[in-house]
Amino acid sequence: MAFADVILSRLDELDLNVNQAEARAGLPQGYIRGVIRNDEKRAIPNLDKAARICEALGLEFYFGPPRDHGAVEVVPPKDDDFAKIPIHEATLAAGSGSVNGAEEIVGTLAFRSDWLRKLGVVASKARVARVHGDSMAPTLCDGDMILIDTSKTEVVSRSKASRRRPPPIYAFVEDGAARVKRIERIDEDFYAVMSDNPEFQTEFKRKSSVNSMKIIGKVLWWGHTSQE
Structure with a gap:
């Protein structure tokens, strides 16, 4: 034309x-x-x-290589390709603690089932929650979503090889406040509770204190929320 x-x-x-x-x-x-x-x-x-x-x-003016205007076939995923993980209303403070009321489920977030298996997570034991605060920044930022493996409720000693990496992150409840921190077992009697933000000091806790915590689970994945 x-x-x-x-x-x-x-x-x-x-x-x-x-x-x-x-x-x-x-x-x-x-x-x-x-x-x-x-x-x-x-x-x-x-x-x-x-x-x-x-x-x-109001017309598009284009001058360049030929563009593909053919129809794009959309193939819906099979139900068993994804697992819907519950999103809890409770927030996990990256600071001194966040007191939450009910652990109400407010929705679900779909993860690929094969990806969860690679992480070693059983879908029924996985939970999603949000982070509040900045003590774990820049790793975890305020508003980030995290995936928690609730089957990992014990802080175990790490091998020398694994100590080359930062300690694992755990979600836990202490004195009624939900928190998210790195926890490292130092020896038989002491643990270190650490923040990634250098402005927050490391907390050293006795074994009895850690045993009294309710470890919700190990954090295996997080998704950043844009701060712009």
Whole structure:
């Protein structure tokens, strides 16, 4: 289809004549008419003029490699490809603790079942919650979602090889407040409860104190929320 024919068709769609279209777009009189004349004097616009006319009429002006306009086939996933993990209303403070009321489930978040298996997580033991506070920043930011494996409720000693990596992150309840921190067993009697934010000091706790905590589970995944 010729450029002039496209413009004429668009004018019909907008129910505008040439003068109205030029006036509405603030174009000089005759700017569009010159390219749609029905005689041999029809002008062939340069790229700049063609682009300006298209912009005035709400048309896309594209000049480049051929684009694929074919239909895209959408294949819905099978139900067994994904596991729906409950999202709890409770927040887990990355600071001194967040007191939550009920552990109400407010929705679900779908994770690929094969990905959960690679993590070693049984879907029925997985839970999702949100982080509150900045003591675990930049690893965990305020509002981030975390995936918790509730089958991992014991802080175990790590091997020398694994100590090259940061200690694991746990979600736990202490004195009625829900928290999320790194916990490392130092020796038979003491544990370190650590924040990733250097402004927060490491807490050293006796074994009896850690045993009195309710370890909700080990944090295995987190998703950052944009702070912009």
